[in-house]
Amino acid sequence: MTEDVIKGDPVESDTAKGDPVKDAAAVPAPRGGAPGETGEPLLVVEKLVKHFPVMGGFPFKRTIGAVQAVDGVDLTVHAGESFGLVGESGCGKSTTGRLITRLMEPTGGTISYRGQDISHASRRALAPIRSEIQMIFQDPYSSLNPRQTVGKIISGPMEINGINPPGGRETRVRELLETVGLNPEHYNRFPHEFSGGQRQRIGVARALALEPKLIVADEPVSALDVSIQAQVVNLLQKVQQELGIAFLFIAHDLAVVRHFSQRVAVMYLGKIIEVGDRDSIYARPRHPYTHALLSAVPEVDLDGGDTRRERIRLAGDVPSPISPPSGCRFRTRCWKAQDKCAAEEPPLIQLSGNHSGHLTACHFPEDPTITAREEDIVLDPALTALEESPGPAQGSPKTA
Known part of the structure; x- marks a missing residue:
């Protein structure tokens, strides 16, 4: 809807x-x-x-x-x-x-x-x-x-x-x-x-x-x-x-x-990972998970313009809440994860450049924009292989 x-x-x-x-x-x-x-x-x-x-x-x-x-x-x-x-x-x-x-x-x-x-x-x-x-x-x-x-x-x-x-x-x-x-x-x-x-x-x-x-x-x-x-x-x-x-x-x-x-908080695996006013969260998100969520929202361009939004598809499922990952809980599905993400849990703080009241819990936050990237972020190898293989009318699928 x-x-x-x-x-x-x-x-x-x-x-x-x-x-x-x-x-x-x-x-x-x-x-x-x-x-x-x-x-x-x-x-x-x-x-x-x-x-x-x-x-x-x-x-x-x-x-x-x-x-x-x-x-x-x-x-x-x-x-x-x-x-x-x-x-x-x-x-x-x-x-x-x-x-x-x-x-x-x-x-x-x-x-x-x-x-x-x-x-x-x-x-x-x-x-x-x-x-x-x-x-x-x-x-x-x-x-x-x-x-x-x-x-x-x-x-x-x-x-x-x-x-x-x-x-x-x-x-x-x-x-x-x-x-x-x-x-x-x-x-x-x-x-x-x-x-x-x-x-x-x-x-x-x-x-x-x-x-x-x-x-x-x-x-x-x-x-x-x-x-x-x-x-x-x-x-x-x-x-x-x-x-x-x-x-x-x-x-x-x-x-x-x-x-x-009026204000929105984003939750992942039992924790608040980003919170801010509506316009700030939807137009200038900073946490990678928030970017992934927003990129999954289907949109219809009624104006016929060429304003493409970023496309992110994550691999795997949410980890078990019985044994969550150490440090940042999103790191197992994040394309920016580094050793620091596993060793330290990021605090929910206001980052430089954010509007007052916009808090993010990430060691390596994304740029505050939702415009299309040069390349889509696709972390699921099965989806990548499926897209690269030709359709039935184009011949048999590619082999490794």
Whole structure:
């Protein structure tokens, strides 16, 4: 899905009547939030670690290793800001989101929300904060209770927190349904009566029910049809702008993240390897892995110009998080790797020539450009051999 598709905002054929962003401003702004403005740090994560033990031996009671899903993540989300977290599958994005919402207990590091350390806070200590940090899950099918009606699903958080809005909970739920583009008459329907896009709208309404200050959206559109993705992303962006809610938007679709997020962090094998504002990351990346990610994004040149972008194809797969490489974790797939990359882990710092706030973790950073190189970087020998061999109409393949 391209950014142009998102801006087109196609119409979902099976969705109920109603504008996806209609009456969004009617929903009260989050407590202490200023719509459309970014402010002081709301969430600060420092050296966040999550290791899952690997059991072995007999009868599987001995720890023989650990899956280092998240290993030293640092990030800051400001009030009212949309912050994107990107990376390929298995890099630890979703685990980071669940740690921030305290759905998982971190192994190490600190999670500070509005200056309060909630890393290992008890259930009672977290109770006042739970309503301010909400989550939108990836799968719109498994994240909704099939035995509960839509009204029960959305009003459940209000019941748990003892919130009685003016006019009653049912009135509030019907307002939220209209806000996310669903018909208020769907109050008594069950999740199986809705499409995937409609179910995700229900999840958005549930997240908005408590007027949160921070929403962690864990790949909220990856399970949806492309045309429906555009509607849901536009809905989230409108909600973020109108209500001043901060978003941690987790995704692997770079076009969606570019459209939605103001700042972007790139994650690889449990670590943040580059972070900066949207324009800086997408137009002037410095880390080789970020260059490789951006070169994989398909683009159509509608102007017919000759502006070719760089092309990079990496060899192999992401190393196992049980035994990650020493030093820089990307060095086993990097074309610029040297002995220093294996001996020393590069710090996440601001390089010379970078804009303020653009941090990169690389000993030998790339040039801040994404224009085409004289030669494509192709590290996979199988792909090289395949391209060099002639097609069926040109005769038999070349032999060594």
